[in-house]
Amino acid sequence: MDYPLPEAARRYVAAHLHDDPAHLALQARRHPGLPVPELVRQIQARQKARAKLPAWADNPELIFPPALSVEQASSARTAAFKASLVGGQHLADLTGGFGADSAAFAARVTQVDYVERDPALAGVVRYNFSQLGIDNVTINAADAVAFLKSTPHHYDWLYLDPARRDTAARKIFLLRDCEPDVVKLLPLLLHKADKVLLKTSPMLDIEQAVQGLAHVRRLWVVAVDNEVKEVLYELGQEPAIDPERFALNLRRDGTQQEFRLNRAREARATPRYAEAQQYLYEPNAAVLKAGAFRSIGTAFELLKLHQHSHLYTSDVLRANFPGRVFKILAVEKADGTALKAHLGPEARAHVTTRNFPDSVADFRRRTGIREGGDTYLFATTDLRGRLVVLVCEKLTAPVNGAAAFA
Numbered sequence: 001m002d003y004p005l006p007e008a009a010r011r012y013v014a015a016h017l018h019d020d021p022a023h024l025a026l027q028a029r030r031h032p033g034l035p036v037p038e039l040v041r042q043i044q045a046r047q048k049a050r051a052k053l054p055a056w057a058d059n060p061e062l063i064f065p066p067a068l069s070v071e072q073a074s075s076a077r078t079a080a081f082k083a084s085l086v087g088g089q090h091l092a093d094l095t096g097g098f099g100a101d102s103a104a105f106a107a108r109v110t111q112v113d114y115v116e117r118d119p120a121l122a123g124v125v126r127y128n129f130s131q132l133g134i135d136n137v138t139i140n141a142a143d144a145v146a147f148l149k150s151t152p153h154h155y156d157w158l159y160l161d162p163a164r165r166d167t168a169a170r171k172i173f174l175l176r177d178c179e180p181d182v183v184k185l186l187p188l189l190l191h192k193a194d195k196v197l198l199k200t201s202p203m204l205d206i207e208q209a210v211q212g213l214a215h216v217r218r219l220w221v222v223a224v225d226n227e228v229k230e231v232l233y234e235l236g237q238e239p240a241i242d243p244e245r246f247a248l249n250l251r252r253d254g255t256q257q258e259f260r261l262n263r264a265r266e267a268r269a270t271p272r273y274a275e276a277q278q279y280l281y282e283p284n285a286a287v288l289k290a291g292a293f294r295s296i297g298t299a300f301e302l303l304k305l306h307q308h309s310h311l312y313t314s315d316v317l318r319a320n321f322p323g324r325v326f327k328i329l330a331v332e333k334a335d336g337t338a339l340k341a342h343l344g345p346e347a348r349a350h351v352t353t354r355n356f357p358d359s360v361a362d363f364r365r366r367t368g369i370r371e372g373g374d375t376y377l378f379a380t381t382d383l384r385g386r387l388v389v390l391v392c393e394k395l396t397a398p399v400n401g402a403a404a405f406a
Contacts, residue, residue: 003063003127005042010060012039017046045070052076053100061131065124069098074161074199077250078222078229079104085220085234086197088156094144094180095161099125102137105159112137113155115147144180148192155193162200174204175212183212189235190215196235202228202289206245209233216243223249223286231289247286249322257284257322259299261292269294273383274303274313276331280378280392281312282352283323296322309355309380317395326376326392334358334379334387336367342391348373355381 005013012034016024021044028036045064049057052075056062064070074082083104091109093102096116102125106112114137116122122141129137140147144160162178175183182189182198189196195217200209202221209231210216217236222229226249234243242263249257271294283296288310297304300321302312313328332338334356340347348370351360356379358366363379378390 003124004061005063009034009039012036013042013046014060016043019043021047041066049073059131062128063124065098065121069121073098073100075224075229076100077224081222081248081250082159082197082199082232083108085232086157086159090153090155091157091159092147092151092153092155092193093159094147095163096125097121097161099128101159101161103129103132103134106134106137109157110136113140113151113153114138115140115142115144117141117143145185145188148188151192153192157195157197158189158193159197160199175200175209186213186215186235190237194237198233198235200231200233202231204231206231206289206291210243214239216240218244218246220246220248221286221290223284223289225250225252226285228285228289245290247284247290247292247322249284249286257286259287259290259292259296259322261290261295263291266291266293266295269298271297271304271307273306275383276305276328276388276390277303277313277315278328279314279317280326280328280390281314281318281321281323282326282378283310283312287322306355306381306383311354311378311380325395326390327395328390328392330391332389332391334363334367334389336369339367339369339377339389339391343369343373343375346370346373349375349377351377351379353379356387
């Protein structure tokens with residue numbers, strides 16, 4: 001598609017930005033002078049970008065690639081976090097894609113080389129960056145390996161997010177299956193840069209990645225609103241054995257939760273166990289993905305309900321816990337009648353099952369409890385191996401030592 005879009009095409013996109021793309025495609029004959037199929041793809045891509053890149057989605061001057069490129073792009077929040085990890089004079093983004101990461105890096109690094117092997121996508125990014133006023137990014141339509149072998153530059157940082165789909169568009173996550181193969185490419189990467197920042201799928205086993213890469217200095221498990229989105233690895237010149245791990249949860253209110261650990265501290269941590277006390281603590285998804293099953297309890301002086309439940313309790317409220325915190329109102333058997341006595345006539349509650357034989361769906365069918373309401377039920381196994389349900393109210397973060405109900 002030529003860009004910028006003609007005025008009539010821009011008006012069509014603006015008028016139908018919130019409409020169903022499938023419905024628009026069926027009405028293409030009503031607009032014989034417009035390339036409706038391509039404009040519908042533009043609308044579809046903007047709709048997919050709205051949650052990830054709202055400022056770009058709302059910018060009428062930008063051109064959008066096929067929706068898959070938008071789906072694979074970093075969100076504005078995760079791109080900004082990645083950019084906060086780098087610095088210096090020169091960075092190369094070897095898997096440039098839609099350019100969200102390169103745009104964020106450009107705000108932190110003097111000069112960025114964007115590298116993308118799809119020339120059409122590189123052309124879209126070149127145009128968009130000109131519209132966004134980003135003038136310190138050089139666009140390179142090239143294969144990452146070929147670019148590295150030919151460039152005369154030595155970089156402060158290289159960044160890459162290997163493609164995680166095979167030739168049949170199926171999702172993959174093992175490093176050796178991704179393109180490019182980072183393990184195979186590692187000697188060249190570390191020859192061309194002081195540091196490498198690598199993004200991987202959250203499905204990749206962290207221990208396996210650390211062992212295979214050997215040069216991991218630090219790593220970050222990044223969640224957005226308690227959903228793990230990516231794991232970032234900083235690779236340095238010297239081999240490393242036990243890198244620092246940062247579990248990070250970026251929340252919708254603009255705040256973030258962070259917990260730091262490494263394998264040695266996790267191994268040394270000695271959990272203490274108890275039955276449910278006044279408060280219940282549920283670590284966020286980033287903490288659990290990072291492997292903090294023991295040290296999270298000792299760091300906050302919490303007692304664990306059971307070895308395999310990964311739920312914690314205390315009689316004194318602990319501030320700044322990286323996860324959700326609840327006031328325990330009652331401990332009941334997994335019995336629908338007993339539980340409904342706490343729920344009111346509509347019998348609604350939010351349900352979580354941890355170390356419990358039922359799935360959430362099975363628990364709801366068996367008890368007749370529907371989704372919703374202000375009560376939270378945690379079905380789990382206690383210290384003595386009994387199946388119990390903790391009836392709870394959610395707390396907001398403590399303020400000046402006091403907690404409020406959410």
